[in-house]
Amino acid sequence: MLTAEKSLQSPIMPASRYRNAPAAINWLCNALGFTRHAVYEGKNGTIEHAELTLGNAMVMLGSGKDDDYGRGFKTPQELGGVETRSVYLVVPDADAAFARAKAAGATVTRPLQDTPYGSREFTVKDPEGYSWSVGTYDPWQPHE
Numbered sequence: 001m002l003t004a005e006k007s008l009q010s011p012i013m014p015a016s017r018y019r020n021a022p023a024a025i026n027w028l029c030n031a032l033g034f035t036r037h038a039v040y041e042g043k044n045g046t047i048e049h050a051e052l053t054l055g056n057a058m059v060m061l062g063s064g065k066d067d068d069y070g071r072g073f074k075t076p077q078e079l080g081g082v083e084t085r086s087v088y089l090v091v092p093d094a095d096a097a098f099a100r101a102k103a104a105g106a107t108v109t110r111p112l113q114d115t116p117y118g119s120r121e122f123t124v125k126d127p128e129g130y131s132w133s134v135g136t137y138d139p140w141q142p143h144e
Helices: 021-032 094-103
Strands: 015-018 035-041 047-054 057-063 087-090 107-114 120-125 131-135
Touching (some): 015 021, 021 047, 021 057, 021 094, 057 087, 094 120
Parallel strands (some): 015 057, 087 131
Antiparallel strands (some): 035 047, 047 057, 107 120, 120 131
16 A cells, blocks of 8 residues: 555645646646646547646646546536635745746736745636645644
8 A cells, every 4th residue: 555654755646637638737837836747648639648746746637528437527617617626735935836826827816825824825726717725834744
C-alpha cells in the first residue's frame, strides 16, 4: 500500500474533465505554476490523459468524452457556475502565486487575504469555472 509518509508524493490526485483540455493545461501551468508531467494526446486535439505536478502534488485531467463514463462529468460552466468540489494548493509564497495568477489573467473570486487560521490565501477560477484556492496553510504542519 502506498502511503504519503513512504512517498513524498500524494496518493490522492484530483481529476477533472475539460471541454478544452489543451487550453486548461496551458492555463494551469501559466497561472498556477503547474508543470507537465505527462500529456497523452487523443484524436482531434483532445487530451486522453494528462498529469500536472506542483511540487510533490499532482492533478490529472483530460478532455470530456461523450461515452457512458464521460457523460457523468460536467464543467462548472455547463452547470451554470455550480461546483461540487474545489482544490487547495499549498504554496510557500501566496503573494508571488497571486501575482502570477493575476498576470496570467485569472478570474479572482476571493482576493489575497490573511485568514484567522494563519494562512495567506486567495481563490481563482480557471477558464472553465473550476475553483483553485491557493495559500500558505499547510494542514500537515502542527497548529495551535
